[in-house]
Amino acid sequence: MIKFQGVHKEYDNGFVALKDIDLTIEQGEFVAVIGLSGAGKSTLIRCINRMHDISSGSLMVDDVDVSKLRGKEIRNLRRRIGMIFQSFNLVSRISSLKNVLVSFVPEMPFWRKIFGLYTKEQKIKALEALDRMNILDKAFIRVDQLSGGQQQRVALARTLAQKPSIILADEPVASLDPVTATQVMKDFQKINEELNMTIIINIHHVDLALEYATRVVGIRSGEIVYDGPSSEVTKEILEHIYNGKLEEELSAN
Ligand SMILES: Nc1ncnc2c1ncn2[C@@H]1O[C@H](COP(=O)(O)OP(=O)(O)OP(=O)(O)O)[C@@H](O)[C@H]1O
Numbered sequence: 001m002i003k004f005q006g007v008h009k010e011y012d013n014g015f016v017a018l019k020d021i022d023l024t025i026e027q028g029e030f031v032a033v034i035g036l037s038g039a040g041k042s043t044l045i046r047c048i049n050r051m052h053d054i055s056s057g058s059l060m061v062d063d064v065d066v067s068k069l070r071g072k073e074i075r076n077l078r079r080r081i082g083m084i085f086q087s088f089n090l091v092s093r094i095s096s097l098k099n100v101l102v103s104f105v106p107e108m109p110f111w112r113k114i115f116g117l118y119t120k121e122q123k124i125k126a127l128e129a130l131d132r133m134n135i136l137d138k139a140f141i142r143v144d145q146l147s148g149g150q151q152q153r154v155a156l157a158r159t160l161a162q163k164p165s166i167i168l169a170d171e172p173v174a175s176l177d178p179v180t181a182t183q184v185m186k187d188f189q190k191i192n193e194e195l196n197m198t199i200i201i202n203i204h205h206v207d208l209a210l211e212y213a214t215r216v217v218g219i220r221s222g223e224i225v226y227d228g229p230s231s232e233v234t235k236e237i238l239e240h241i242y243n244g245k246l247e248e249e250l251s252a253n
Pocket of ligand 1 (some may be wrong): 011012014015017035036038039040041043044051174202
């Protein structure tokens with residue numbers, strides 16, 4: 001469970017990006033965070049794995065008080081929380097399989113790290129993750145030879161191999177064409193349903209958010225202005241979230 005209670009986030013320059021956020025997300029939910037550019041979506045997501053520090057309030061992930069973690073404890077938290085980025089963050093000149101294997105490096109002894117000596121079990125886990133994402137046939141292909149959608153699947157496989165309980169995705173489909181973006185959303189849906197992983201996605205495509213996520217959190221100027229089932233989101237609610245600029249948002253995507 002993820003629980004924000006009275007969370008404020010003020011950046012060093014004094015800008016307040018999150019105001020009094022109360023939000024509870026249960027294990028296995030698929031949540032889309034929507035709102036105008038600059039509303040605070042990325043900030044909200046990145047506080048969960050301590051990429052950003054909160055300024056006040058409390059943020060719990062299961063029984064862990066995220067703001068109290070230090071050094072190694074933060075790394076342990078991040079092992080439980082996978083992160084997917086718009087830019088995939090893959091190593092472009094190595095194969096899909098090697099990219100997935102990289103996820104095991106933090107837990108390897110020093111001498112194995114130096115020589116890149118992965119165990120048979122790790123290789124099997126990596127291949128299983130690629131298989132789950134239907135991209136096993138590209139295991140030995142360099143990722144710079146894959147399409148954007150295929151690269152995002154490799155990134156998802158790398159995250160899955162860590163066996164996280166939560167996946168945070170910061171605009172994971174922003175750089176993809178509409179067909180591929182839909183496919184990647186289906187991949188998230190599959191992971192969510194089959195593995196009961198919590199998925200929290202920051203997304204500009206309102207239609208994809210409503211179709212694939214089960215819950216929508218609408219943010220406006222750092223405040224939650226809607227939180228409910230995606231099936232209950234009306235045009236009026238969207239206008240409220242987007243501060244009357246819904247048409248602009250839709251035409252920009
Ligand atoms: N490091 C920072 N220092 C100061 N202000 C920041 C910093 N990072 C973000 N902000 C500001 O905080 C606000 C929220 O930013 P955030 O990136 O969370 O918005 P967003 O809703 O994800 O926007 P987008 O959809 O454009 O990515 C913005 O006004 C942004 O300019």
